[in-house]
Amino acid sequence: MRTAVKKQYKVAVLAGDGIGPEVMAEAEKVLQVVADKFQFGLTLTPALVGGAAIDASGEPLPAATLALCQQSDAILFGSVGGPKWTGLAPDKQPERGSLLPLRKTFDLFCNLRPGQIYPAFAELSPLHPRVSSQGMDVLCVRELTGGIYFGEKGRTDTDAFDTQRYSVAEIERIARVAFDAASKRSNKVTSIDKANVLQTSILWRETVERVAKDYPGVTLEHMYIDNAAMQLIRSPQQFDVLLCDNLFGDILSDEIAAIAGSLGLLPSASLNGNGFGLYEPAGGSAPDIAGKGIANPIAQILSAALMLRYSFGEEDAARAIEQAVQQCLAQHIVTRDINPNSTYGTAAVGAAIVATLRQENR
Amino acid sequence: MRTAVKKQYKVAVLAGDGIGPEVMAEAEKVLQVVADKFQFGLTLTPALVGGAAIDASGEPLPAATLALCQQSDAILFGSVGGPKWTGLAPDKQPERGSLLPLRKTFDLFCNLRPGQIYPAFAELSPLHPRVSSQGMDVLCVRELTGGIYFGEKGRTDTDAFDTQRYSVAEIERIARVAFDAASKRSNKVTSIDKANVLQTSILWRETVERVAKDYPGVTLEHMYIDNAAMQLIRSPQQFDVLLCDNLFGDILSDEIAAIAGSLGLLPSASLNGNGFGLYEPAGGSAPDIAGKGIANPIAQILSAALMLRYSFGEEDAARAIEQAVQQCLAQHIVTRDINPNSTYGTAAVGAAIVATLRQENR
Ligand SMILES: [Mg+2]
Ligand SMILES: [Mg+2]
Structure with missing residues (x-):
């Protein structure tokens, strides 16, 4: 032996x-x-x-x-x-x-940032029992070193700017973390963007879709950030892994924390x-x-x-x-x-x- | 006569x-x-x-x-x-x-975008009765023609960027709308930003504070966007007018709509x-x-x-x-x-x- x-x-x-x-x-x-x-x-x-x-x-x-x-x-x-x-x-x-x-x-x-509504403590959540009783078990995967917080920025007396920049490599590596995590959970990734107006979001979406091909067992859906902020309140039980850039993840992870209670x-x-x-x-x-x-x-x-x-x-x-x-x-x-x-x-x-x-x- | x-x-x-x-x-x-x-x-x-x-x-x-x-x-x-x-x-x-x-x-x-929880219909809100019974009567004032949706943007095969840009004049005019509206309501403006990381937010905050001096009867507070996303769920009754840039207003106005129910x-x-x-x-x-x-x-x-x-x-x-x-x-x-x-x-x-x-x- x-x-x-x-x-x-x-x-x-x-x-x-x-x-x-x-x-x-x-x-x-x-x-x-x-x-x-x-x-x-x-x-x-x-x-x-x-x-x-x-x-x-x-x-x-x-x-x-x-x-x-x-x-x-x-x-x-x-x-x-x-x-x-x-x-x-x-x-x-x-x-x-x-x-x-x-x-x-x-x-x-x-x-x-995982967030859960535990059945025994659904009352901790500020959501209505008809919503919180459905439960929540979500993992927010947030890119932490890129995006608008770290891009070129500056100001004059009358004007200021911030730049959001993402590369394919940056998006790929965070997307892989999300898909890997989903594989160990409920096999669903909701990727958050604003692809109807942002170029970084379009690149984000394209890249996430390419990465998704390596994870045939994981379902991918895309959701605009404003809709996600709404859906988390209306029916948080629909989510498994949320894949977010730095800014959107900053916002949604705190929203999730509030909902968890x-x-x-x-x-x-x-x-x-x-x-x-x-x-x-x-x-x-x-x-x-x-x-x-x-x-x-x-x-x-x-x-x-x-x-x-x-x-x-x-x-x-x-x-x-x-x-x-x-x-x-x-x-x-x-x-x-x-x-x-x-x-x-x-x-x-x-x-x-x-x-x-x-x-x-x- | x-x-x-x-x-x-x-x-x-x-x-x-x-x-x-x-x-x-x-x-x-x-x-x-x-x-x-x-x-x-x-x-x-x-x-x-x-x-x-x-x-x-x-x-x-x-x-x-x-x-x-x-x-x-x-x-x-x-x-x-x-x-x-x-x-x-x-x-x-x-x-x-x-x-x-x-x-x-x-x-x-x-x-x-006003959002209300009406006492007679608090049950429409997805918030818990202990929260929704406190009511909500908020007005989201969102800048609509500037910010990251309209700034310089572009992409290559491997990289993309979006620029958020705000001028003092743009911030001033939207701030005046918010303070004017608050004067007709409950005399409180909560200005939303991310001034700990964004230059546009620092300019936003400075400008809003200057405009506030013309409205001595209106209370001004500042709140980070992620905290606001959280506070709207925890205690929406604390807000009167929310003053937001284009992106943050896009997100919070939908969150408010979800909360109103x-x-x-x-x-x-x-x-x-x-x-x-x-x-x-x-x-x-x-x-x-x-x-x-x-x-x-x-x-x-x-x-x-x-x-x-x-x-x-x-x-x-x-x-x-x-x-x-x-x-x-x-x-x-x-x-x-x-x-x-x-x-x-x-x-x-x-x-x-x-x-x-x-x-x-x-
Ligand atoms: Mg945060
Ligand atoms: Mg919206």
Whole structure:
């Protein structure tokens, strides 16, 4: 009998500020349990980032932290920032000074933002029960390094301009991420554009259609951005993967977050072309509730699940975490951001998810 | 005793195709009643447009129709298009071939799209009752002739670009429309931009702030487009007037329409700097229900109210129409797009609004 060589993953754990450390502690416990259960090796190495790093070394992204990230297979990021550091120069601030250089260093061109309406918590959604009861399970795939935010721009006293520019190569690589993701989900991609008026959208549409030919099992549809903004509210259950440029993805991912209803449940991922990624909750560092043991750890735990799926290909482990989270939600084991009457704290929710995962083990 | 000289308004009535003629007939009756009641003269002159004009003369916007518009104080537009004309070349199609040249000829740089959640019909909204019960009464003011849709654009086989360009003059004139409108409403303007990344947005924000100084009674706030897309879903009651560039207004006006819940209730206006405007329902020509007497006339009637307000300054007459519409809604006198069990048709709803207006007269 041969012993299979265990896969080994190295994770840079950058908990950061505010609620970051306490929710990260729960995500680490969950990761250790699934590593054990699904038989892979996991090295979780902590490093300073954001305000905590500024306090220790004067820099929001110290060289040692960046070096650790470069030696790792993925970054699990908590959250950064707080009132203590708001007076600093923009590029020295916790968020700008850490996330922007990380995106740049690792060429993280792709942002993934899943949004779900969970049956047990459809009431969290600001949508009418006749809509939210249909559920929502969408993944917004957003191009992150091109488009109008990064094109040539300028101004005079009387005039200003911004340029949106996309190349076929840029569109292709983000489209592949979307189709790959759809293949692991419900096999549908809705590509968002404004092809009736924008040249970049026409190129976007042509390129996406060409990429689609490599994914015969995935259905492709095109939708104008204004119609998509409307349809997400009317019938979000129609969508699986939304493929968006930088600007349209910025808008729709936030619309999806609003529809899902709770920021405390929303993970996110930023990927490059080599499977490397940075995974973080969609919410912020919430300094007002930091250290009280009441922060919701689920977004951080689901971010760890995304890491297992998109950087490590450990789909079963990722699903196990997501199912354990859903079970805890169904049992109303939630922090008080989800249910104001709840008595469960950060650690109790984490422990319940760990216990569920262990139970499933038997 | 002097006899006041009655004000006289000339309206070009372009009913168009599909349900256009039947809903326009109701709007005309309503207009005649308020003209009588509020003592102004009104000349309603019909002309052909869209498919009906193509059938009669081969052109979607015949010279005689354009000439009538030029001799009028406003255009009341129905809707154009239908399956009969979809095979024509793009610039000969009913919609493109009539609305685009009209916008261009009259320099209609401003699009107004009001959106309301009516208390009696909050259930039409796809928002949760806890949100929709707070109501919504928002006016989206959208710049219509500039921005990324009209900037320099181009492409090669591997690359494409679009340019968003705004001048201070363009921003100023649309901002004034928004502040003027807010002065007649709830005195709040929310200006939408992405000033953290776009140069055009920085210029937009600076210019809007300067214009705001001329309106000390109006509160100005700025909001990023992605946050606005979120806030409209979470708490639409916070907004009064939304001031948007062309692209952002395109997206948010449709989001507002989705939140309002019924296209059959939504009017729109396109204005130039001289008070001239084109007024039309936000919905389309609905050829599937044309001629059946079941189309909802309210969007057309509310478009006529907008004309009275924004082109003629007949605020009292505009309000009287809007209140009569609200009363009929409150009494559930609605067509079946609003209530599938309703037995009221187009003419019955129109008659009820006319009767309400006459009653108020006494
Ligand atoms: Mg955003
Ligand atoms: Mg639109």
